Amino acid sequence: MLLIVTITVAASTLFHFRARHEPDFKTAGLPMVWPIFGALFTVWRHFYRFHDLLVDICSICGDGESWSTGLFASPPVVVVGANPGVIEHVLQRSFHKYVKGERFRERMQEFVGNGIFNVDGQEWRNKRKVACHLFSAQYLKEEMILIFHRYIQQALGVLGRHAASNEVFDLQDVYFRFTLDTFGEVTFGEEIGCLSDPNLKPFAVAFDVVQRAIAARFFSPFWRVKRWLNIGSERELAIALSVLHNYGRGMVARAKLRHEQGLRRDTSDLLQRYIDYAEEKGNPVSDQEMTEIVTNFLPAGRDTTACLLTWATYEFSRDATLQQRLYDECKDVSFDADTLLSRPLPDLPLLRGLLLETLRLHPSVAVDTKECAQDDVWPTGQRVSAGTMVVYSSYIMGRSTKLWGADALQFKPDRWIDERGQAIKEPSAYKFPVFNAGMRLCVGKAAAMTAATMMLCMAIQQFEFYCESSVSDITYDMTISLPIKGGLKMRVKSRQLQ
Numbered sequence: 001m002l003l004i005v006t007i008t009v010a011a012s013t014l015f016h017f018r019a020r021h022e023p024d025f026k027t028a029g030l031p032m033v034w035p036i037f038g039a040l041f042t043v044w045r046h047f048y049r050f051h052d053l054l055v056d057i058c059s060i061c062g063d064g065e066s067w068s069t070g071l072f073a074s075p076p077v078v079v080v081g082a083n084p085g086v087i088e089h090v091l092q093r094s095f096h097k098y099v100k101g102e103r104f105r106e107r108m109q110e111f112v113g114n115g116i117f118n119v120d121g122q123e124w125r126n127k128r129k130v131a132c133h134l135f136s137a138q139y140l141k142e143e144m145i146l147i148f149h150r151y152i153q154q155a156l157g158v159l160g161r162h163a164a165s166n167e168v169f170d171l172q173d174v175y176f177r178f179t180l181d182t183f184g185e186v187t188f189g190e191e192i193g194c195l196s197d198p199n200l201k202p203f204a205v206a207f208d209v210v211q212r213a214i215a216a217r218f219f220s221p222f223w224r225v226k227r228w229l230n231i232g233s234e235r236e237l238a239i240a241l242s243v244l245h246n247y248g249r250g251m252v253a254r255a256k257l258r259h260e261q262g263l264r265r266d267t268s269d270l271l272q273r274y275i276d277y278a279e280e281k282g283n284p285v286s287d288q289e290m291t292e293i294v295t296n297f298l299p300a301g302r303d304t305t306a307c308l309l310t311w312a313t314y315e316f317s318r319d320a321t322l323q324q325r326l327y328d329e330c331k332d333v334s335f336d337a338d339t340l341l342s343r344p345l346p347d348l349p350l351l352r353g354l355l356l357e358t359l360r361l362h363p364s365v366a367v368d369t370k371e372c373a374q375d376d377v378w379p380t381g382q383r384v385s386a387g388t389m390v391v392y393s394s395y396i397m398g399r400s401t402k403l404w405g406a407d408a409l410q411f412k413p414d415r416w417i418d419e420r421g422q423a424i425k426e427p428s429a430y431k432f433p434v435f436n437a438g439m440r441l442c443v444g445k446a447a448a449m450t451a452a453t454m455m456l457c458m459a460i461q462q463f464e465f466y467c468e469s470s471v472s473d474i475t476y477d478m479t480i481s482l483p484i485k486g487g488l489k490m491r492v493k494s495r496q497l498q
């Protein structure tokens with residue numbers, strides 16, 4: 001309760017709107033912005049639908065309009081509306097003017113350290129170059145895809161046991177265990193074992209605790225005091241970070257030992273590839289650098305893919321016609337190892353449309369921030385002073401009627417398919433920044449989409465999905481990523497028994 005009070009008091013000052021056209025809040029049905037209290041009561045009421053609150057305000061201010069705000073004990077804030085031109089300006093054309101900034105780094109430091117997601121300038125360029133090498137297309141095609149396949153088979157075994165018992169279970173939990181095992185082996189070459197042993201989850205639980213606590217820091221002006229006093233969410237964060245770091249250090253130690261002894265696995269992992277790459281360049285590798293690979297890349301792969309799988313399954317499980325169409329498209333696709341290695345995945349326009357439409361309405365990372373390092377002028381003519389925090393939201397972009405038409409709020413996978421039944425080219429990342437955009441476009445995008453495509457295709461081939469969660473119960477959780485709050489209740493039936 002103390003955490004909620006702290007967050008809402010801090011966030012209440014967020015909405016001191018200064019839009020180009022000042023909205024009429026009373027007429028629009030939103031409370032007035034009060035002196036001192038700001039929009040405290042609005043935020044208190046809508047905190048757990050925070051991203052939708054941003055969309056509501058965007059629609060009042062104007063679909064493509066940005067608006068200026070003030071945060072308690074923080075620099076000025078500008079929230080970018082649904083304007084791809086501004087997104088491109090910030091993330092590409094004037095990239096050097098917009099950095100992670102000290103405010104972001106301080107809040108994330110204990111979690112990701114000086115990893116790729118928490119640095120700027122030349123240090124970021126160096127780490128980006130290494131990351132692109134680690135996530136090469138060849139590595140995905142020759143090695144990662146086999147890891148995906150092995151853990152998908154394990155996940156399907158879990159679904160099969162639930163189908164045999166005809167019980168309702170949390171499908172989101174299965175997906176998060178699948179992606180943790182999968183990207184755990186991709187990252188540091190060892191099986192975590194969450195799919196085979198559901199009770200082996202302290203590592204997974206620690207990630208969830210960390211992400212909620214870190215997200216809360218961006219709203220609370222008192223998080224440093226709580227950390228100093230070791231109370232509330234900061235106490236939980238410290239305990240969870242200890243679990244993560246101890247686990248990560250153990251993985252790093254074993255990876256280095258394998259390397260020193262000349263032991264090689266059938267498939268390589270990011271840690272091994274990082275050591276090899278560093279040795280080729282003549283650069284020493286510290287344990288801290290290797291641990292940061294774990295804390296940066298593992299949650300990125302685990303959370304984005306698991307959230308995508310969960311929301312996609314939720315959407316098609318409620319539409320029997322869509323589920324049957326997906327089955328008709330996927331039923332004859334072969335996923336044996338020889339096929340996976342010899343040719344690319346087949347074109348699956350409807351399944352691709354399902355995944356892209358899911359990302360449009362349920363982006364795995366709904367919001368991101370940048371700090372303006374130099375005075376700037378946007379293409380719209382808006383002036384942004386140095387030190388301003390710039391907030392942009394793929395959640396806002398995906399719900400924009402200006403960008404997606406009058407049916408923007410409708411879930412329509414067919415919007416990604418043309419009249420010939422062929423896949424429509426994916427739009428610019430500045431219109432569709434679900435994997436970020438510009439210079440920081442996600443290097444793991446292809447891996448995440450491949451894992452999600454394989455998982456859903458193979459699952460749809462074997463099972464029918466029936467959502468047991470009430471629509472009124474489905475909402476997102478307020479963490480760094482966008483999981484379904486409380487999980488996704490599902491029942492599955494084996495197609496082979498019908």
